[in-house]
């Protein structure tokens with residue numbers, strides 16, 4: 001399997017680590033430490049040093065119950081960071097649902113759009129199609145304001161697969177080649193603990209869609225429920241979850257704790273026969 005991310009090409013023979021750089025004052029994991037451009041840039045450079053393969057820059061908190069931010073506010077948060085990262089030797093992804101932010105980020109050198117709304121905004125397909133960037137299509141049931149209010153599925157794996165297949169078709173019909181597409185079941189986005197566990201156990205089903213699978217489990221509340229740990233003490237659970245996702249076929253893991261995840265995946269790859 002291949003992934004074309006702007007000028008970066010991955011053969012996906014080993015799992016990739018996407019490091020999370022939040023530029024949000026109310027981010028539940030980073031507590032506003034990365035509010036300022038310089039702090040976000042320092043964090044991004046730290047994650048590069050820790051071995052990240054991709055950096056995901058986000059200016060809108062999507063935790064359950066979070067309020068939307070305006071286009072201008074999101075641009076104010078993410079653009080200085082994306083501009084400050086121009087020229088780094090790895091792709092920058094922009095975590096956004098807004099076509100205006102996609103266009104500005106792509107013009108400033110971003111190589112990937114990570115959209116928790118799977119390019120369903122009317123202008124989002126065209127914004128990405130006009131570039132050579134990759135796109136991550138994520139499943140979400142409902143919206144961040146209400147998604148954790150009793151989500152229900154007949155069969156969560158079937159329903160999420162169907163949605164991702166339909167979005168892959170729509171994206172390809174808009175002119176985005178399959179080698180630019182990543183799919184993601186969207187852990188925690190309109191899912192109970194039972195739904196999340198079913199998705200993780202059956203992650204292999206999504207590999208059958210024909211695009212690399214991204215898994216985002218890092219520090220999420222399901223790990224808090226399982227371990228009893230608050231959000232600042234979920235690194236070990238997150239590394240375990242990333243490893244389990246990769247074992248079940250994930251090609252990319254989206255994480256906060258880059259160094260720990262990179263080390264765990266090196267052990268996994270080496271035991272599986274990769275050279276040292």
Ligand code: 7PJ
Nearest residue numbers: 062063114136138184186187216
């Ligand atoms: C995800 C994401 C995820 C993708 C967030 C958090 C909430 N993008 N953005 N997949 N989660 N593709 O990091 O806890 O799971 S924001």
